Amino acid sequence: MSWILKNWYLVLVIAAILLWLLIDPSIEEQNDAADQMMENNPELLEEEKTVPTEYKIDIKGEIENPGVYQVTENDRVEDAIQLAGGFNSKADKQMINLAERVYDEMVIHVPAKGENAEGTHQMKDMGSDDQKVKVNLASIEEMQTIPGIGEVKANAIMEYRETYGRFEKIEDLTKVSGIGEKTVEKLKEYVRIP
Template identity: 45%
Template sequence: MVFVEVKGAVMKPGVYELSEGDRVLKAIEMAGGYIESSNPKHINHAERVKDEMVIYIPKEGEEVEESPLATNGSSQSSLVNINNADATVLTTLPGIGVAKAEAIIAHREQSGAFKDKQDLTKVTGIGQKTFEKLEPLITVK
């Protein structure tokens, strides 16, 4: 069994237990499906779910860097760009809640764009252990 978190524009956001090998489509169905204002066009419904995966469904008109699907970093298209991601997208990362997302944005606004991933450790509340979890999931394009 694997646990997957479904966030964003779905009827019932939350953590769901699925069988290994299940598809993203099943996780979205378990979350009650899309709300009317969702924008699922960048979601790979056929992708197999992975343990600790976060599936983020944006709303129509919401800007999302590359694919809004944040996985365990297994593919380039799922990386979150910490230089332009908003708080909603940042909170799809493990260990990043609203307060840390706001701290990342505040640091970015005060100090400019992150030059490399390691710069994320300069943000208050993000230590080396948190960074190690985030490194495979982020980019600084």
């Protein structure tokens, strides 16, 4: 008690600072203004969430302008080919899945009519393994085709993806409840992150 009496001015200063911090209306007004702005303009929040990821892809073969192009995560192979000027007259359009979603570092090879199919498949395999499930794009049913992934884990993956966004690498699957490092090691031969 004697310390408080001797240092009453210090106690008074500390009390004044605490009181000022608790009562300062300008901080509360700033928070209220920010909250009100977000409530009145929910599209501001949505814009941040909906900015598509940009990818670089390599388009080769029988198209008008082969080369490296920048596309977004929502684009399909058909969009990419149109960006490159479309097919040329030698292109075998039946060998290309135009509905496939593009992914970063994808290689699209458009073969010529009559081109050796073996060469086409080799080129295709260099860019992707079509047998693997694309975790960022797969439905719950598609995920359940992966050995070791049942309905519960498929739902957990989908929920994580909807909450936190796309997986950047396969190891990110360990962030999903119920999936550990050993499970991820087993999944590597069945899944890919486009």
